[in-house]
Amino acid sequence: xxxxxxxxxxxxxxxxxxxxxxxxxxxxxxxxxxxxxxxxxxxxxxxxxxxxxxxxxxxxxxxxxxxxxxxxxxxxxxxxxxxxxxxxxxxxxxxxxxxxxxxxxxxxxxxxxxxxxxxxxxxxxxxxxxxxxxxxxxxxxxxxxxxxxxxxxxxxxxxxxxxxxxxxxxxxxxxxxxxxxxxxxxxxxxxxxxxxxxxxxxxxxxxxxxxxxxxxxxxxxxxxxxxxxxxxxxxxxxxxxxxxxxxxxxxxxxxxxxxxxxxxxxxxxxxxxxxxxxxxxxxxxxxxxxxxxxxxxxxxxxxxxxxxxxxxxxxxxxxxxxxxxxxxxxxxxxxxxxxxxxxxxxxxxxxxxxxxxxxxxxxxxxxxxxxxxxxxxxxxxx
Ligand SMILES: *Cc1c(COP(=O)(O)O)cnc(C)c1O
Numbered sequence: 001x002x003x004x005x006x007x008x009x010x011x012x013x014x015x016x017x018x019x020x021x022x023x024x025x026x027x028x029x030x031x032x033x034x035x036x037x038x039x040x041x042x043x044x045x046x047x048x049x050x051x052x053x054x055x056x057x058x059x060x061x062x063x064x065x066x067x068x069x070x071x072x073x074x075x076x077x078x079x080x081x082x083x084x085x086x087x088x089x090x091x092x093x094x095x096x097x098x099x100x101x102x103x104x105x106x107x108x109x110x111x112x113x114x115x116x117x118x119x120x121x122x123x124x125x126x127x128x129x130x131x132x133x134x135x136x137x138x139x140x141x142x143x144x145x146x147x148x149x150x151x152x153x154x155x156x157x158x159x160x161x162x163x164x165x166x167x168x169x170x171x172x173x174x175x176x177x178x179x180x181x182x183x184x185x186x187x188x189x190x191x192x193x194x195x196x197x198x199x200x201x202x203x204x205x206x207x208x209x210x211x212x213x214x215x216x217x218x219x220x221x222x223x224x225x226x227x228x229x230x231x232x233x234x235x236x237x238x239x240x241x242x243x244x245x246x247x248x249x250x251x252x253x254x255x256x257x258x259x260x261x262x263x264x265x266x267x268x269x270x271x272x273x274x275x276x277x278x279x280x281x282x283x284x285x286x287x288x289x290x291x292x293x294x295x296x297x298x299x300x301x302x303x304x305x306x307x308x309x310x311x312x313x314x315x316x317x318x319x320x321x322x323x324x325x326x327x328x329x330x331x332x333x334x335x336x337x338x339x340x341x342x343x344x345x346x347x348x349x350x351x352x353x354x355x356x357x358x359x360x361x362x363x364x365x366x367x368x369x370x371x372x373x374x375x376x377x378x379x380x381x382x
Contacts, residue, residue, distance in 0.1 A: 009349045009358045011310035012191055016353035017255075021247060028243040040219070041239030047246045048202070051186075054169070054249060055178040057204045059211035062237025063218050066165040066187025069201035070098035072235060073183040074133065076203075076213040077159045079104050083132040087163075088118035089318045089330075090338035091137045095163050096319050098185075104132070106328060108320055110335040114278045116140065116291070116345075119337070120148035127152075133159040138167030138177050140314070140347075141193065141259075141288035142277070146172050146180045161185065164204075168194045169256045171284035178204045188245055193259070193288050194252050196241040255352035259287040262354050266290055269363035273370050275344075289314055292366075293344040296373060301346055303369045309362055312347040 018025065032043060044062050052060035063069050079085060081103035087095050090111040099106040109122035118136045134153055136144035144162075153160045160181035164170075168186055170177045178184035188200035203214050213230070216223055221232025263285070267276045275293040279285060291314060294300060304311050318338035320330035332339070348362055 007358060007361045008308040009310065009354075009362055011312055011347070011349050012351045013353055014190060014195070017351070020353075021251065024247045025244055028247050029240060032240050032243045038239050040236055041242070043239050043242040043246055044237055047237075047242040047249070050246060050249055051202055052204060054176070054252070055184070055204045056176045057179045057184070058206040059204070059208060061203045061205075061211055061214040061218065062242060063201045063203060063214075064235045064237060065199045066163075066185055066189065066192075066201040067094040067098055068218070068233075068235040069165075069185035069187070069203045070095060070135070070161065070163060071101045072214055072217045072233070073161045073185055073203045073205075074098065074102045074104065075217060076210045077133065077161075077182065079132050079159065082130065084128060084130040085133045085135060086123065086126050086131060087135040088137055088139075088338070089320050089335040090116055090315070090341050091139060091163065091319065092165070092315060093319065093322065093324070094165070094187075095135055095137055096325060099135070100325075105130070106319075106325070107131070108328070108330060108335065111139075111337045111341065112145070113337045115142055115145070115280060115283075116337070116341055117142055117144040118149070120145055120152065123149065123152050127156060131156065131158060133161060135161050135163050136181070137163040137165075138170055140277070140291055141167045141170050141286035142279070143167065143170050143172035143177050143283050143285065145280070145282065147282075150180060165189075165201075166192065166288035167286055168192065169252055170286040173282045179206070182207065183210060188241065193256060193286055194245060194248055197244050198238070198241055200237050200241040200245065202237070256286040258352040258354075259350060260285070262350060262359060263287045263290050265356060265359045266348060266363060269360065270366060273363075273367050287350055289347045290350045291341075291345045291347045293341070294346065294370075295344055296370075297344050297346050299373070300366065300369055304362070304365060307365050309365060310349060313342075313345060314347050316342050318342050 048060040083104040089108040112119040162181040162184035165187035183205040186202040188196040218235040221230030
């Protein structure tokens with residue numbers, strides 16, 4: 001047994017991230033405690049400015065989660081009952097929950113078989129006179145193919161809200177995701193590429209009027225204290241979280257670059273062994289997740305766990321097969337790419353602090369497993 005086989009590889013290591021920046025985080029938190037500006041304090045305003053600049057967008061409005069960011073963005077554009085909003089079956093449930101919260105009807109399309117993001121070719125058949133908006137999802141940190149999607153949206157007068165909850169900093173044809181649609185939603189859930197010490201979210205937009213509406217919607221609908229123009233919510237980003245996020249934002253590009261190097265390393269080692277993620281010409285992904293596809297996913301997953309390697313599935317059950325959305329009337333077989341990703345997709349350990357040794361151990365363990373099951377290779381999708 002070699003030393004490498006003794007390694008434990010977690011799926012994500014927030015402790016390693018904290019170790020590198022602990023002092024800065026403590027200072028940022030102490031600053032908020034000293035000022036007591038817990039609600040919409042100084043760090044919220046500054047973080048909104050800094051995050052808007054990071055996204056190359058005009059305005060950013062801090063909210064309490066990525067789910068709220070999606071819901072409030074839809075509400076700010078007046079989307080509600082009677083409207084249809086198109087999104088992709090291969091996403092995290094929150095994308096679709098946010099549509100449902102507004103009273104609008106989610107309409108699903110399948111993912112592209114190479115990128116696993118919303119397939120723009122599928123949009124035409126999903127359009128109806130009730131269609132009001134499209135939510136492309138930059139899933140796994142891979143930018144969705146925005147140009148054809150925006151062209152269809154323009155042609156039909158549709159609102160586009162980017163779900164960038166997994167893609168802080170990713171680029172599409174050189175521009176940051178979040179700067180292409182009418183608005184974009186980001187999540188700062190702790191495990192995201194930019195994660196808070198709790199929940200948090202952000203809506204980014206270039207529309208000043210929409211930014212003002214969002215500022216009201218997150219804060220009881222008030223335009224000034226005790227003047228309530230809208231039936232808003234209490235959905236603000238905490239100042240403590242904003243202070244933490246301001247520190248982490250200064251590292252985000254470097255962390256994303258590290259993830260890119262890790263992804264390239266995985267692909268070099270695994271490209272001939274399993275189906276590895278494909279990066280289209282237009283994309284600079286930020287690798288929130290590194291997802292391989294194999295027909296032997298479940299056995300491989302068990303094998304990796306037994307060797308101390310933590311892996312994940314994103315997502316094992318696509319939206320249209322979730323009990324919560326049976327009312328949408330879809331059936332098994334409706335979205336084959338999303339369904340295949342559910343049965344074959346396996347997310348490998350991915351975080352900035354991952355080491356080359358760990359990547360080599362993961363790849364070797366996968367390679368050994370696939371070699372042992374070589375006789376099954378005939379059934380592997382090419
Ligand atoms: C995390 C996530 C969300 C929801 O964000 P929360 O902050 O957890 O509410 C929405 N969409 C996608 C694609 C996500 O990954």
